Amino acid sequence: xxxxxxAWRNIWRNKxxxxxxxxxxxxxxxxxxxxxSMQEGQYKDMIDTTVGSFSGYAQVHAxxxxxxKTLENSFVATDSLLNILKESKGVTAxxxxxxxxxxxxxxxxxxxxxxxxxxxxxxxxxxxxxxxxQSGSYFQQNDEKAAIVGRDVLxxxxxxxxxxxxxxxxxxxxxxxxxxxxxKGTITLPNPELNRSLVMLPLHKAQQFLAADNRLTSAAxxxxxxxxxxxxxxxxxxxxxxxxxxxxxxxxxxxxxxxGIEVDRVSxxxxxxxxxxVVGFGILGTLLMMITERTYEFGIMLxxxxxxxxxxxxxxxxILTIAILGSAVxxxxxxxxxxxxxxxxIQLTGDMATTMENYGLQPMLxxxxxxxxxxxxxxxxxxITLLFSLIPVLRASRLNPIKAMRG
Amino acid sequence: MPVIETHGLTKVYNPDKVPVHALNGVDLTIEKGEFTAxxxxxxxxxxxxxxxxxxxxxxxxxxxxxxxTELSSLSDRELVNFRLHHIGFVFQAYNLxxxxxxxxxxxxxxxxxxxxxxxxxKKSISLLKEVGLADKIDxxxxxxxxxxxxxxxxxxxxxxxxxxxxxxxxxANLDSVSSADLLDLMLKLNEKEEMTFVFSTHDxxxxxxxxxxxxxxxxxxxxxxxx
Ligand SMILES: Nc1ncnc2c1ncn2[C@@H]1O[C@H](COP(=O)(O)OP(=O)(O)O)[C@@H](O)[C@H]1O
Ligand SMILES: [Mg+2]
Numbered sequence: 001x002x003x004x005x006x007a008w009r010n011i012w013r014n015k016x017x018x019x020x021x022x023x024x025x026x027x028x029x030x031x032x033x034x035x036x037s038m039q040e041g042q043y044k045d046m047i048d049t050t051v052g053s054f055s056g057y058a059q060v061h062a063x064x065x066x067x068x069k070t071l072e073n074s075f076v077a078t079d080s081l082l083n084i085l086k087e088s089k090g091v092t093a094x095x096x097x098x099x100x101x102x103x104x105x106x107x108x109x110x111x112x113x114x115x116x117x118x119x120x121x122x123x124x125x126x127x128x129x130x131x132x133x134q135s136g137s138y139f140q141q142n143d144e145k146a147a148i149v150g151r152d153v154l155x156x157x158x159x160x161x162x163x164x165x166x167x168x169x170x171x172x173x174x175x176x177x178x179x180x181x182x183x184k185g186t187i188t189l190p191n192p193e194l195n196r197s198l199v200m201l202p203l204h205k206a207q208q209f210l211a212a213d214n215r216l217t218s219a220a221x222x223x224x225x226x227x228x229x230x231x232x233x234x235x236x237x238x239x240x241x242x243x244x245x246x247x248x249x250x251x252x253x254x255x256x257x258x259x260g261i262e263v264d265r266v267s268x269x270x271x272x273x274x275x276x277x278v279v280g281f282g283i284l285g286t287l288l289m290m291i292t293e294r295t296y297e298f299g300i301m302l303x304x305x306x307x308x309x310x311x312x313x314x315x316x317x318x319i320l321t322i323a324i325l326g327s328a329v330x331x332x333x334x335x336x337x338x339x340x341x342x343x344x345x346i347q348l349t350g351d352m353a354t355t356m357e358n359y360g361l362q363p364m365l366x367x368x369x370x371x372x373x374x375x376x377x378x379x380x381x382x383x384i385t386l387l388f389s390l391i392p393v394l395r396a397s398r399l400n401p402i403k404a405m406r407g
Numbered sequence: 408m409p410v411i412e413t414h415g416l417t418k419v420y421n422p423d424k425v426p427v428h429a430l431n432g433v434d435l436t437i438e439k440g441e442f443t444a445x446x447x448x449x450x451x452x453x454x455x456x457x458x459x460x461x462x463x464x465x466x467x468x469x470x471x472x473x474x475x476t477e478l479s480s481l482s483d484r485e486l487v488n489f490r491l492h493h494i495g496f497v498f499q500a501y502n503l504x505x506x507x508x509x510x511x512x513x514x515x516x517x518x519x520x521x522x523x524x525x526x527x528x529k530k531s532i533s534l535l536k537e538v539g540l541a542d543k544i545d546x547x548x549x550x551x552x553x554x555x556x557x558x559x560x561x562x563x564x565x566x567x568x569x570x571x572x573x574x575x576x577x578x579a580n581l582d583s584v585s586s587a588d589l590l591d592l593m594l595k596l597n598e599k600e601e602m603t604f605v606f607s608t609h610d611x612x613x614x615x616x617x618x619x620x621x622x623x624x625x626x627x628x629x630x631x632x633x634x
Contacts, residue, residue, distance in 0.1 A: 002518050002524075006506060006507070009506035010506050013505070297504060297505065300498065300501070300502060300503075300504070303461070303463055303490065303496055303498075304490065305487055305488065305494075306515075307484075307491075307519065308487065310519065402463050
């Protein structure tokens with residue numbers, strides 16, 4: 001109580017110095033929190049666009065499929081399997097797919113295409129082609145003879161909406177695969193590669209085309225909370241034969257994405273570390289000044305019998321109060337900024353935008369408002385403050401009273 | 408039973424470079440209730456002696472015994488605690504913690520002693536009344552005159568219920584009226600409360616009013632008169 005009273009009054013004793021210190025801590029917290037918020041927002045966007053709206057947060061395949069993506073590594077969509085998946089806790093939907101490659105032929109051109117058979121209903125949970133339609137309309141049912149293609153496919157094959165697309169390829173067990181599908185719609189996806197080469201067929205038609213009746217290459221899982229993905233994956237692994245199936249979380253499905261995010265995060269931390277150091281030395285300077293100014297006073301306090309640890313406590317409370325004030329101001333200032341750019345993402349233009357689009361990302365920066373980002377920045381700055389104040393505080397509390405009073 | 412005893416105190420500053428012999432064998436005994444002035448020319452060792460008696464400095468040789476405790480037997484931590492409970496201090500100037508009011512400054516030592524804050528405040532107010540500052544209890548040191556600040560310091564020195572009060576040139580920064588007032592106060596407390604005072608001074612008007620005058624010359628007791 002006494003320590004807090006003393007700390008509070010001492011803080012206002014030299015208002016301008018306190019103001020400068022609080023401001024520098026606040027600015028550091030503000031910068032670091034906003035920067036982290038921007039980074040994490042970007043990662044979330046990357047994960048959402050690639051994982052949340054294409055691969056799913058987890059997938060089940062036949063064992064070995066992910067290393068060797070061929071129809072020979074497909075599996076039969078038995079009811080019992082699908083039921084196990086659907087009934088697992090945390091799984092809200094199962095999205096079955098069959099994927100392969102085929103040659104697509106238009107009037108004069110032919111191009112390699114990625115053929116993906118989708119369940120017309122459940123795919124709305126994942127890729128949601130219906131709202132991504134650029135022209136035409138969505139499938140009605142799983143055995144409809146029609147195709148929806150990426151927005152650049154028509155141009156590459158030199159055909160038009162309503163024209164027929166000829167697909168040639170190899171089906172399950174080496175069967176030849178041929179088919180003719182009227183193009184019913186075009187779709188825009190955040191990934192330019194998919195825009196150039198994706199062909200979607202209703203699931204049953206795709207299975208027919210690939211001579212793989214009732215077979216799937218993957219079953220993507222829609223889950224209630226991405227944070228629970230590891231638990232859900234483990235739960236399903238325990239229930240399925242691991243000889244026949246592999247169950248993978250998105251981190252395993254997309255190690256490059258995870259690694260890219262990690263590398264970027266670390267480079268962010270390095271910038272932050274420099275910022276933290278600047279703050280730390282600022283605090284150190286303030287403290288040394290403050291202690292030099294008050295050496296005589298500390299001498300009096302020690303002479304009349306103030307225990308050394310009490311003196312250290314009084315000083316520590318003082319610094320901590322300043323650090324808490326600075327952190328609080330920093331967070332209070334950063335929250336509205338991050339919140340604003342969360343609701344109104346910064347739209348990027350020019351080279352930056354092109355680069356991001358090439359990586360399959362939307363050309364915008366949407367900030368994250370994840371509370372832990374802000375709390376962590378405040379905690380880190382508090383820890384830095386304490387670390388940098390340790391030596392001056394100990395030095396002050398170990399003063400020799402006579403020397404301190406002699407000045 | 409003496410409150411303070413010193414035996415053969417010597418103090419050598421800078422023993423390795425240019426040694427300064429500040430004390431050269433001081434034997435001094437002070438009984439409870441005495442009112443003693445330590446006098447002598449500048450550099451005669453008054454401050455050094457008071458610092459050693461107060462447990463703020465250690466002698467090169469000799470020992471200091473306060474109420475049967477030999478100070479050299481105490482660790483630094485025990486010594487701080489000993490000062491807190493047994494010795495009241497008044498310094499030449501700037502005795503007070505600037506951000507605390509008069510009453511808070513007086514309470515401070517009692518709070519360090521771990522006494523309940525309500526009791527501290529009550530006792531501090533009555534002490535401030537006793538030193539004649541009833542109307543200044545909520546003033547900060549900067550709002551008080553030099554003489555008033557020294558009175559608060561005396562009140563603080565008494566607050567810890569010490570065995571004795573040590574004051575190194577308490578009047579040196581005061582005008583003659585304030586000096587006389589402070590001395591009146593110390594004498595009154597000495598008579599009424601039987602508080603033991605040991606103070607240094609080189610102000611003749613102050614010396615004239617002391618009951619016992621110990622004169623130091625070159626770090627030795629030259630004269631020791633009781634009046
Ligand atoms: N820390 C110190 N280092 C070296 N010499 C000192 C120190 N403190 C005091 N002295 C010397 O010791 C002698 C006694 O000083 P002091 O006790 O302050 O005397 P007084 O208080 O009577 O003026 C003086 O010669 C002084 O210069
Ligand atoms: Mg002196």
